[in-house]
Amino acid sequence: MARFSKVKLFFLLLILCSQSFIYKAKSNTIRVGKNKKIKNIHYAILIAKPYDTIEVNNGLYKEGNIIINKSLYIKGINNPVLDGEKKFEILSIKANNTIVEGLTIKNSGYSTLDDPGAIKVYDATNVIIQNNILIDNFFGIYIQFGKNCIIRNNSLQAFGKEEQQIGNGIHCWKSDSLLILGNKITGHRDGIYFEFVTSSTIRGNISYQNIRYGLHFMFSNNDSYIGNIFKNNGAGVAVMFTHKVKMYNNYFINNWGDAAYGLLLKEISDSYIVNNHFVSNTIGIFMEGTSRINVKNNDFKNNGWGMKIQASCMDNNIHENNFINNTFDVSTNGSLVLNIFNKNYWDKYDGYDLDKNNIGDVPYHPLSLFSMIVENNGPVMLLYQSFFALLLDKSEKVIPSLTPTNFIDEKPLMHALIL
Amino acid sequence: MNRLIKFVMLDIIKNKTILGYTLLLSAFAWSIFGLEDNSTKGVLTLLNIMLLIVPLVSIIFSTIYIYNSSEFIDLMVSQPVKRNKIWISLYIGLCLAQISAFIVGVGVPLLLFVPLNIALSMMAVGCMISIIFIAIAFFASAITHDKSKGIGISIMLWLYFALLFDGIVLFILFQFADYPIEHIMVGITMLSPIDMARILILLQLDVSALLGYTGAIFNDFFGTILGALISSIVLLLWAILPFYISLRIFNKKDL
Numbered sequence: 001m002a003r004f005s006k007v008k009l010f011f012l013l014l015i016l017c018s019q020s021f022i023y024k025a026k027s028n029t030i031r032v033g034k035n036k037k038i039k040n041i042h043y044a045i046l047i048a049k050p051y052d053t054i055e056v057n058n059g060l061y062k063e064g065n066i067i068i069n070k071s072l073y074i075k076g077i078n079n080p081v082l083d084g085e086k087k088f089e090i091l092s093i094k095a096n097n098t099i100v101e102g103l104t105i106k107n108s109g110y111s112t113l114d115d116p117g118a119i120k121v122y123d124a125t126n127v128i129i130q131n132n133i134l135i136d137n138f139f140g141i142y143i144q145f146g147k148n149c150i151i152r153n154n155s156l157q158a159f160g161k162e163e164q165q166i167g168n169g170i171h172c173w174k175s176d177s178l179l180i181l182g183n184k185i186t187g188h189r190d191g192i193y194f195e196f197v198t199s200s201t202i203r204g205n206i207s208y209q210n211i212r213y214g215l216h217f218m219f220s221n222n223d224s225y226i227g228n229i230f231k232n233n234g235a236g237v238a239v240m241f242t243h244k245v246k247m248y249n250n251y252f253i254n255n256w257g258d259a260a261y262g263l264l265l266k267e268i269s270d271s272y273i274v275n276n277h278f279v280s281n282t283i284g285i286f287m288e289g290t291s292r293i294n295v296k297n298n299d300f301k302n303n304g305w306g307m308k309i310q311a312s313c314m315d316n317n318i319h320e321n322n323f324i325n326n327t328f329d330v331s332t333n334g335s336l337v338l339n340i341f342n343k344n345y346w347d348k349y350d351g352y353d354l355d356k357n358n359i360g361d362v363p364y365h366p367l368s369l370f371s372m373i374v375e376n377n378g379p380v381m382l383l384y385q386s387f388f389a390l391l392l393d394k395s396e397k398v399i400p401s402l403t404p405t406n407f408i409d410e411k412p413l414m415h416a417l418i419l
Numbered sequence: 420m421n422r423l424i425k426f427v428m429l430d431i432i433k434n435k436t437i438l439g440y441t442l443l444l445s446a447f448a449w450s451i452f453g454l455e456d457n458s459t460k461g462v463l464t465l466l467n468i469m470l471l472i473v474p475l476v477s478i479i480f481s482t483i484y485i486y487n488s489s490e491f492i493d494l495m496v497s498q499p500v501k502r503n504k505i506w507i508s509l510y511i512g513l514c515l516a517q518i519s520a521f522i523v524g525v526g527v528p529l530l531l532f533v534p535l536n537i538a539l540s541m542m543a544v545g546c547m548i549s550i551i552f553i554a555i556a557f558f559a560s561a562i563t564h565d566k567s568k569g570i571g572i573s574i575m576l577w578l579y580f581a582l583l584f585d586g587i588v589l590f591i592l593f594q595f596a597d598y599p600i601e602h603i604m605v606g607i608t609m610l611s612p613i614d615m616a617r618i619l620i621l622l623q624l625d626v627s628a629l630l631g632y633t634g635a636i637f638n639d640f641f642g643t644i645l646g647a648l649i650s651s652i653v654l655l656l657w658a659i660l661p662f663y664i665s666l667r668i669f670n671k672k673d674l
Binding site: 256257258260282302304305325327373377378379380381382383384385386387388389390391 | 457460463466467470471581582585586588589592593596600601604608614617618621625626628629630631632633634635637
């Protein structure tokens with residue numbers, strides 16, 4: 001037994017040594033720049049061997065489409081600019097273990113047929129794209145069939161005016177185990193777009209003033225997004241047809257407009273929405289066909305509707321949240337209630353707490369009659385803020401007869417949670 | 420005529436009721452904006468109170484005032500003054516008094532706490548509502564000699580515009596829920612100056628996004644120059660028409 005493991009160890013060492021030897025022997029640095037021997041990136045890639053480093057010095061490079069077909073470390077020194085002249089896809093990464101760092105990439109081509117991006121990854125694993133600045137591209141960073149890729153600290157800016165004429169900031173399709181960290185995305189169609197992407201993490205990104213969604217998310221199971229800020233996007237954030245999503249510590253701010261949502265959930269199940277802040281959205285969370293979601297410790301502030309929960313939702317547990325200063329805290333479109341509200345703080349609650357345990361002694365009905373009527377008949381919103389609507393609500397509060405009696409928070413909190 | 424208007428105005432100001440009205444309005448406005456840190460919410464609350472109290476005070480006070488000045492009217496009619504002039508000066512005097520009370524009471528806090536464009540339109544709408552309900556008061560008091568009957572009619576009219584009309588709107592919306600009646604609703608709201616005023620203000624606030632599809636249709640109409648023109652003409656008609664009818668009645672009336 002001992003001998004066997006000694007042999008094993010020997011081979012292991014041998015392999016390690018040979019590996020490191022190969023790396024040390026073959027990894028070269030190729031410098032590209034105006035004052036260097038090699039003037040263009042194309043040529044540098046041509047002569048490079050796998051695992052070489054290409055240092056791109058500052059300057060303007062108009063080289064059309066650059067295809068990276070071997071594992072290379074491409075490093076920009078002092079922000080070199082790669083210009084696609086509005087005609088080409090700029091960087092196409094087709095090799096595993098590639099790193100792209102410190103480049104400024106701008107003016108990619110526009111085509112709805114093959115979706116050119118500033119940086120596009122085709123079928124590659126272990127690609128790292130970091131510290132780049134992307135300006136005025138059709139798609140920013142596009143990953144298809146990627147695995148174990150990291151997109152970190154990039155800044156993406158586009159100037160889209162209409163949905164059809166601009167691509168997404170970070171677009172990921174059919175990928176697995178991606179890390180999207182600390183990027184800043186603005187002016188694209190969707191800030192971050194996920195379709196069929198699994199086991200990935202989106203963390204610490206800021207997505208603002210995008211034309212459609214800050215984050216658009218479909219058929220992407222087992223993902224988590226943590227500590228992101230989604231601000232002033234045309235329609236907020238949409239998460240659809242997915243299960244096992246974790247949403248922690250995100251900010252959904254100022255997604256305001258006729259069809260804007262802080263967070264739109266459609267056909268979502270077995271997910272967590274914890275510790276998020278929904279501030280000044282037309283609708284904080286819109287839920288449709290959602291089930292088994294744990295909504296906990298969220299802050300709903302200054303929204304038109306805090307939550308809109310359609311009757312198609314079931315077994316959602318909404319507990320220990322703050323509902324402060326919303327026009328309507330919650331609303332629903334049917335009398336069937338299969339969700340649980342518990343221990344939330346409602347600023348409109350006017351009950352009392354005799355035993356001083358911070359839980360109101362009278363259950364709270366968060367649904368106002370007017371909001372329910374509006375849900376069934378949209379145009380009734382015309383009577384919003386009229387004396388008549390006020391009277392309806394007050395009389396319903398005294399004698400509830402039309403609102404579902406089981407839409408109730410049995411243990412409303414007396415004081416807001418500190419979140 | 421100017422002297423008549425001046426006399427009516429001074430008489431109303433001496434009355435002290437108008438002073439109380441000013442104080443009431445300013446107490447509401449200051450306390451709302453003092454307590455509410457969100458100015459949009461403040462505007463909404465003020466709008467709510469304004470659309471309830473301003474019509475009520477305008478219509479009741481004016482009706483009572485017209486009946487109380489019947490002796491003064493009799494006296495003036497015996498002088499070489501045209502009946503037209505007496506009635507119009509009475510109207511203008513009342514309007515000026517009420518408008519100034521409103522502007523002093525609500526205008527100052529509005530200008531201090533609310534973005535200028537919204538403050539100005541709130542004030543414009545408030546003044547229009549005052550004028551319209553004074554006109555309606557003239558109408559109510561012209562059609563009957565009996566003071567208690569006249570005041571009764573005024574109260575009924577106020578109830579109708581402040582409350583019943585919205586009930587009817589709700590009824591219509593539910594009866595015709597299956598039909599695209601949004602465009603027709605634009606026309607129907609014009610039948611009530613209070614509703615029109617409320618929607619005109621709502622459309623200028625951020626909360627208009629809550630109105631959804633219907634709000635968009637209303638915005639399409641009221642947002643255009645033509646729409647703005649039509650809505651102000653309609654509001655003016657509301658101020659002129661009831662008064663004109665009352666003027667016709669007054670001219671022929673056996674005092």
